[in-house]
Amino acid sequence: xxxxxxxxxxxxxxxxxxxxxxxIGCELLWNKTTGVVLETEAYAExxxxxCHTFRRPSARKFIAEHPAGTAYVxxxxxxxxxxxxxxxxxxxxxFVLIRAIEPTSGRSLMEQRRSSTNLKxxxxxxxxxxxxxxxxxxxxxxxxxxxxSRCLLxxxxxxxxxxxxxxxxxxxxxYPWRFLLKGSHLVSVPCRKDKTVR
DNA sequence: TCTTAGATGTGA
DNA sequence: CACATCTAAGAT
Numbered sequence: 001x002x003x004x005x006x007x008x009x010x011x012x013x014x015x016x017x018x019x020x021x022x023x024i025g026c027e028l029l030w031n032k033t034t035g036v037v038l039e040t041e042a043y044a045e046x047x048x049x050x051c052h053t054f055r056r057p058s059a060r061k062f063i064a065e066h067p068a069g070t071a072y073v074x075x076x077x078x079x080x081x082x083x084x085x086x087x088x089x090x091x092x093x094x095f096v097l098i099r100a101i102e103p104t105s106g107r108s109l110m111e112q113r114r115s116s117t118n119l120k121x122x123x124x125x126x127x128x129x130x131x132x133x134x135x136x137x138x139x140x141x142x143x144x145x146x147x148x149s150r151c152l153l154x155x156x157x158x159x160x161x162x163x164x165x166x167x168x169x170x171x172x173x174x175y176p177w178r179f180l181l182k183g184s185h186l187v188s189v190p191c192r193k194d195k196t197v198r
Numbered sequence: 199t200c201t202t203a204g205a206t207g208t209g210a
Numbered sequence: 211c212a213c214a215t216c217t218a219a220g221a222t
Contacts, residue, residue: 050214055210055212055213056209056210057209059209074208074214075207076208076215077205077213077215078206079206082214097214099214125215125216127215127216128216166214169213170213188215
């Protein structure tokens with residue numbers, strides 16, 4: 001059985017926690033730069049106070065009006081673009097926030113966009129990786145299943161994945177909805193739990 | 199290596 | 211007013 005590919009929409013037609021876990025190890029292609037997804041977080045449309053849908057009608061409208069696999073990009077703290085993927089399933093809709101990536105190609109372009117040559121500084125955080133990949137507000141609404149130049153690709157093999165609690169939020173802090181590629185030194189914050197989920 | 203303050207735009 | 215962040219600066 002081949003791994004389900006995030007090039008097809010069905011990959012994103014699963015619940016947010018499953019999608020967040022399954023995106024670890026996948027490769028992001030964007031603006032002539034590529035990298036392996038190291039860290040993600042799941043946010044659920046309902047029952048999750050930390051999700052935009054909890055306070056923002058515009059987020060609920062976005063879910064209603066777009067298919068699974070659409071990029072949800074927004075500005076945080078007035079300065080940083082955060083890159084999410086919309087996922088939709090019969091059980092639960094929501095977003096997967098991409099939090100860290102290991103650069104695989106386009107390194108010098110990333111260094112330019114980040115004004116740093118330090119590998120550890122390039123994509124080890126959601127604001128940093130958006131900068132390195134040149135992701136901006138104009139990318140909001142991009143269909144990740146439509147173009148081979150702006151998409152996610154399946155992981156090249158089986159990877160070990162750890163789960164942890166989400167970070168950087170002030171509410172609903174206890175859901176174990178952060179996923180990390182086990183052993184990676186390029187994540188935003190190291191894993192505090194010791195739980196391997198795959 | 200760690201902690202802290204401050205920059206800043208948008209939705210409601 | 212809250213906010214899913216980052217950086218520089220200063221302390222340890």
